[in-house]
Amino acid sequence: MRRVETIYGPLAVLALLIGFAFIADNYFLRLSTSLLMYVVLALSWNFIGGLAGYPSFATAAFFGLGAYCGAILQKAGVPMFVAWAAAGLLSGVFAMALGRAILHLKGHYFAIASLIVAEALREVVNTWTGLTGGGMGLNLPILRLDVTVQARFFFFSMLTIAAASFVLSAFVIRSKLGFGLSCIRQNEDAANILGVDATTYKISAFTLSAVLVGPAGAIYATWVNYIEPGDVFEILHSVKPIVMVILGGAGTLYGPIVGAFAFIVLEEVVWRNVLTFHSGLLGLLIVLLVLFMPQGLMRVTARRLLRRKTRP
Amino acid sequence: MLYLQILVNGLLLGGLYACIASGFSLVWGVLNVINILHGSFIVIGSYVGLLAHQQFGINPFLTVPVAGLILYGFGYALQRGVINRAVGQPVLVTLTLTFGLELLVNNTLILGFSADYKKVTLENPLGQIELGAIFIAVDRLLAMVLALVLTGILYWMLRGSRLGRAIVAVRMDREAASLMGVKVNTIYAVTFGLGALMAGAAGSMMSMIYPISPLTSTAYLGKAFVICVLGGLGSVPGAIIGGLVLGVIESFGSLFFSAELATTFSFVLLILLLIFRPTGLLGRRGYE
Numbered sequence: 199m200r201r202v203e204t205i206y207g208p209l210a211v212l213a214l215l216i217g218f219a220f221i222a223d224n225y226f227l228r229l230s231t232s233l234l235m236y237v238v239l240a241l242s243w244n245f246i247g248g249l250a251g252y253p254s255f256a257t258a259a260f261f262g263l264g265a266y267c268g269a270i271l272q273k274a275g276v277p278m279f280v281a282w283a284a285a286g287l288l289s290g291v292f293a294m295a296l297g298r299a300i301l302h303l304k305g306h307y308f309a310i311a312s313l314i315v316a317e318a319l320r321e322v323v324n325t326w327t328g329l330t331g332g333g334m335g336l337n338l339p340i341l342r343l344d345v346t347v348q349a350r351f352f353f354f355s356m357l358t359i360a361a362a363s364f365v366l367s368a369f370v371i372r373s374k375l376g377f378g379l380s381c382i383r384q385n386e387d388a389a390n391i392l393g394v395d396a397t398t399y400k401i402s403a404f405t406l407s408a409v410l411v412g413p414a415g416a417i418y419a420t421w422v423n424y425i426e427p428g429d430v431f432e433i434l435h436s437v438k439p440i441v442m443v444i445l446g447g448a449g450t451l452y453g454p455i456v457g458a459f460a461f462i463v464l465e466e467v468v469w470r471n472v473l474t475f476h477s478g479l480l481g482l483l484i485v486l487l488v489l490f491m492p493q494g495l496m497r498v499t500a501r502r503l504l505r506r507k508t509r510p
Numbered sequence: 511m512l513y514l515q516i517l518v519n520g521l522l523l524g525g526l527y528a529c530i531a532s533g534f535s536l537v538w539g540v541l542n543v544i545n546i547l548h549g550s551f552i553v554i555g556s557y558v559g560l561l562a563h564q565q566f567g568i569n570p571f572l573t574v575p576v577a578g579l580i581l582y583g584f585g586y587a588l589q590r591g592v593i594n595r596a597v598g599q600p601v602l603v604t605l606t607l608t609f610g611l612e613l614l615v616n617n618t619l620i621l622g623f624s625a626d627y628k629k630v631t632l633e634n635p636l637g638q639i640e641l642g643a644i645f646i647a648v649d650r651l652l653a654m655v656l657a658l659v660l661t662g663i664l665y666w667m668l669r670g671s672r673l674g675r676a677i678v679a680v681r682m683d684r685e686a687a688s689l690m691g692v693k694v695n696t697i698y699a700v701t702f703g704l705g706a707l708m709a710g711a712a713g714s715m716m717s718m719i720y721p722i723s724p725l726t727s728t729a730y731l732g733k734a735f736v737i738c739v740l741g742g743l744g745s746v747p748g749a750i751i752g753g754l755v756l757g758v759i760e761s762f763g764s765l766f767f768s769a770e771l772a773t774t775f776s777f778v779l780l781i782l783l784l785i786f787r788p789t790g791l792l793g794r795r796g797y798e
Contacts, residue, residue: 253602299785305601306544310735311784314777317732321774433728437609440602474621481613488607489595 212361219353227349231421233462234356236442238414240454241363243439246407248448249376250400251383253305255313256296258435260289260408261415262319265430268416269336270329282355282416289412290405297404301397313436320431335426338419352421359417363410364455370406371451379403380449434477441484445491511643516761518644524757525654526712526719530730531737532661532749533708536668539744540681540701541597546608547588548734549727550615551581551706555713556722557623563630563717570630570717571652577714578707585706589699597698612727619724627721653715658750660711664704665746677701681744732773736780 219227239257246254264285271281300311323330330336341348370376378399381389390396419425438461439454446457468479534548558577559570588611596607636648668674679687680697688694720726733756741752756776763772 247602251600253600253605255605300781303784306538306542306605307739307784309544309601309605310739311781314732314735314780314784318774318777318781321771321777325768325771325774437606440606444602444606475617477613478617478621481610481615481617484606484610485592485614488603488610489592 208364212357215357219350219357224346224349227346227353229462229466231349231353231356233458234353234360235414235418236438236458236462237360237455238356238363238410239435239439240442240446240458241360241367242407242409242411244367244407244443244448244450244454245370245379245403246400247440248443248450248454249371249379249383250403252301252400252403253309253312253440254404254407255309255433255436255440256293256315256404257407257411257439258431258433259296259312259316259319260293260411261418261435262316262323262427262431263292264289264412264415265419265425266323266330266336266415267412269338269419269425272338272420273336278420282413282420285412285416286409287412289415290409293405293408294401297401301400301404313433316431316433316436320427323427323431330427333427335424335429336419338423338425340423341420352417355417356414359410359413364451366406366410367451367454375399375402383449437484441487445487512765515644516765517758518646520758520761521754522646522650522654522757523761524754525657526715526753527733527737527757528661528750528753529657529708529712529715531734531741531753532664532746533705533712534734535738535741535744535746535749536664536677536708537702537705538738540677541589541593541698543593543597543604543608544601545702545705546605546612546731547615548705548709549729549731550612550619550724551585551709552713552716552730553616553619553722553724553727554584555581555710556717556720557619557713558710559714559717560628560630560722567633569632570714571656574656574711574714577710579710581706581710581713582703586699586703588706589702590695593702594695594698616724616727623724625723625725627723629721630717632718649718653719657712657715660708661746661750664708668746673700729773732777736776739780739783 215230218230222230239261242260243254243257246252267285267288268281271284272278276284296315300308303311324333326332327334341351343351370379378389378394381392381394382396382399386396415430419430442457442461443454444457445460446455447453464483465480468483469476472479530548530552533551534545537543537545537548555577558580559573562568562573562576563570592611593604593607596604632649636652638648639646639651666674668678676687676692676697677700679690679692680694680701684694687697716722737749737752737756739752740755741748741750759776759779760772763775767775
């Protein structure tokens with residue numbers, strides 16, 4: 199019944215975004231490229247955190263891995279698009295192996311294990327100076343393009359990845375995999391007994407949560423031209439997507455996107471006005487969100503609308 | 511002889527680590543909340559020591575009770591006012607909540623004290639003891655002994671006192687404890703306060719040993735994680751053993767590799783432990 203809406207809505211948004219790229223100034227292009235990056239991170243985290251209900255803090259690990267993979271390959275002379283694709287492959291394979299190792303853990307133990315992975319990778323990158331430049335960071339080849347053309351190019355690159363994660367999410371949520379993951383979130387033991395292959399499903403979700411974050415990290419690296427371990431393995435890259443998904447509504451298709459949009463608006467307003475207390479206000483936002491709106495924006499408004507309708 | 515010296519250095523550090531981790535582990539075990547704020551609690555304790563030393567010239571050892579009490583009050587209020595609303599919620603919610611609080615508190619600390627590294631330098635250094643060829647810095651030795659004494663008091667309190675038994679009862683079965691007349695919410699707040707107290711006390715002693723900055727809070731938090739997983743969750747003896755083991759591992763790690771690789775090494779160890787032995791080295795659930 200909603201088939202028409204589900205196809206034409208996203209297409210209309212896509213058309214609007216493409217049009218937007220040709221009228222927006224560089225500031226808005228930069229901001230919306232960040233927004234699209236957040237959309238990728240939020241939709242990706244939604245696979246493991248929203249659908250399967252596993253509190254993964256590994257997004258920063260995939261992001262940093264992708265950024266360094268892309269940067270190192272590009273410095274070695276590999277063409278840019280190949281390097282970006284390789285970043286996706288590497289983070290996907292890494293997530294699959296990591297998932298096999300830590301997805302048997304539950305609750306706090308899983309959260310910590312996934313959190314520590316980014317820290318450990320950061321330390322490795324920090325000390326492996328020969329390959330990664332260590333704490334000095336890595337400079338990437340500069341694209342010899344006009345400033346606006348370049349801004350548009352990165353906008354479209356990020357848009358491609360964001361669109362890909364949207365399509366992937368739409369398919370997974372409607373598929374048997376998505377249904378199985380919801381079962382795992384509600385009761386893993388019961389799901390197992392009823393014939394859901396929990397291990398395979400969880401590993402698939404974990405891999406899905408990495409495979410597009412890697413390219414996003416690689417595009418980010420090319421975009422900003424310079425990366426260092428503290429920047430790309432920043433734990434906030436793991437926490438922000440979680441906040442966005444909670445803000446928008448976990449386990450839904452549009453929730454993460456709405457959340458990413460709301461988040462970047464808040465972040466931009468806060469960032470511009472209070473430079474010295476930026477992360478403190480972000481913390482306050484997280485606290486208020488968790489305490490007063492754990493269901494997310496989408497469900498809150500939906501519930502309000504429903505309530506209004508049912509009342510005479 | 512070098513190895514023996516390194517071993518002693520590690521054990522001296524390990525005492526403080528045990529003190530840090532016992533509070534963290536207690537909160538985790540009883541409230542089922544991972545307190546990301548724990549590192550900042552330690553830093554606040556360090557600043558109490560630093561300020562008392564700068565303003566009044568008081569030795570940071572003497573401010574240990576003050577730092578502990580201040581942090582106890584802060585922790586109690588924070589749990590009562592904010593964290594209690596999320597106790598019993600899924601891991602994701604409690605973890606994100608304490609992470610948000612950590613951002614807030616840590617940024618406030620940076621605004622208040624700046625991110626510069628500071629250190630307490632005593633006017634009359636306590637010197638060092640020579641045991642054969644081994645040198646032991648007296649301030650570190652005192653810190654270790656005091657930290658272990660505090661951890662011991664916590665252990666004794668959990669085992670022997672009425673309050674301690676109530677805390678353990680809540681940890682074992684919240685509903686049953688509540689039916690027996692234990693005020694669960696008060697116990698939660700007291701437990702969180704005690705965790706903060708241990709962090710503050712350790713922090714005050716740390717101010718003589720490590721450079722102080724709000725930026726160090728994550729490093730302390732990482733250590734608390736590793737120790738908890740090493741020693742097993744929620745058990746004070748586990749925290750002591752885990753703390754001493756981590757201290758020794760770190761000092762040998764810095765000898766054989768480098769100081770940075772020692773941190774990497776402890777993280778890798780943590781992941782391996784989580785994969786193969788998530789119940790810790792002692793391998794039992796700590797109900798005291």
